[in-house]
Amino acid sequence: MVFFGGRSLVCAQDMDPVKKEPGVIVYQLRVGVNIGGFTPIPLPAEIRALKSFNPMLNISIEGNVIYWLKQSPHSWGFRTGIRLENKGMKADSRVKNYGMEIIGGEGEKVAGNWTGGVSTHAANSYITVPTLVAYKVNDRWSFSGGFFWSLLVDKNFSGYVFDGYLREGGPTGDKVVFEDGKTASYDFSNDLRHFSYGIQAGTAWQISKHINVFGDLSFGLNDMFKPEFKTISFKMQPVYVNLGAGYSF
């Protein structure tokens, strides 16, 4: 929608060339990595510590188009494109009294409160369309901010609980201890939402006429899990930094 708005602005300028400078369209190819994780914001009090974190190697490739309103050094603009990206993480945390419910393959339901270690492995692939407003400060620096819209194409969200105990049904329920390497695993990959969106803001620094390096920070705004999914009681959102280099044609 932002892109089409830009197009009609170009037409207006053609009819009245004296009053405004012509805009510039730039095509760009970007390659980068995503570093970050899926987390509830803010961290709920049930999460007591992060014991280990592995950001993994998450690649992103983006083709985008920017329309700068003016050619002069300062200019506003609009940017959109298509990004193929991976977002993943491996994290071990320690939780206390963390309410959860596991559904077995035959419909059995076990609900309770877990205190102990939780190990999570997430690895998702998305097709993402960013829609952004950009501002060029000078020949070197530019900033951008706006929304992104993602479609989940490949997914994994699994892990296991370890070194702790479960209180069945609630904090005063029967207690079962998991120690000496005993674990219970979970796989919530099929409970992930297909469509997600969020906000993105970033900056780019032009190294040469064609090449830039960039950093974008993105926050997912909707829960990564489907609304029917009650096992994880808080909203899990992706928070990622996308760092890389771009080539403008």
Added chain:
Amino acid sequence: MKNINHIVLLIISCFLVSCIRPELPNAEADILSCTVDPLILRKDPIIQNNRIQILVKSSTDLTKQAPVFTLTPGATIFPESGTVLNFTKPQIYTVTSEDHQSTKKYEVSYIISTIGSKFSFEHVRLENNKYDVFFETDQNNQNIMDWASGNAGFGLTGASSNPEGYPTARLAEGKVGQGVKLTTQSTGSLGAIMGKPIAAGNLFMGEFDLAASVSNPLKSLHLGIPVDLVPAGVKGFFKYKAGPVYKAGGVVQPDKKDTWDVYAVFFETDDALKYLDGTNKFTHPNIYSIARITDVQRIEASEWTEFYIPFEVINNHTIDQQKLKDGKYSLSLVFTSSIDGDTFAGAEGSILLIDEIELTH
């Protein structure tokens, strides 16, 4: 690139660490320990999720007892720990969690009576609205012993929504009145994930330690309750039918057939040994005698069949009569519908029915 990776990782970790919220007050409301004058005890207090049973000598004055409790940190208890109360009937204590969101009621009983020698299984209650628990009563109809079983562990798998589907359940048509039905059950997908694909139906004198059942299943069987007689044998009535498909660890074994087991162990308790468990139930040096069904007697039967197993003395120590009176000797009587159920080998659908069990002495 790697340096940037490390820097960003550090920033993210700092971000997340600084975002850790203050710890919430404790939500649990447990009695962690119960302390009573050790001179009056026949056995250490049995603490379960909602119940504490304190087995005391017959000379104990039940009208004025003051058990002392330790609780989950921050929790409070009413009546207060150390309050002198009349325990001729059980007393109810209410524990409130530190965060005030949960309360748990404990029924605390002092039990003087020792178990009798005849067990007809006429007394059973529904526990947690989920499964059956058999118990013995004295002449005042007070509960003096719960029969233990693996039902609480089976309850965790969510594999059955009614008591009849549990491994240990009441049998309406016993030999006389009600009896016990022990069925080897599948634990469903959740049990299989935990490496415990079947649960044998079992019934034993002692306690089932649910907390240890996942990490250390052999140690979750606490075998033995104090007795004041030296048993000579066990007799009773049974019916048995093995299930059709024998599996060990989930793998079918076509040439093996499931069978049942009943055994009893009479042993001395001391400071080092409070109860036997799955690792030492036949081998501990404190054992005086063992009674166990033989392969010849271990048959299938569709009619009520009597069995009798005598106690064979293993370690011929002298029986100390004063210790016997003080409850320092314990007995465990164990029934199971799959003899190797401890190691998750057996056939789904194996059923052992028992009734009218008697200890001879």
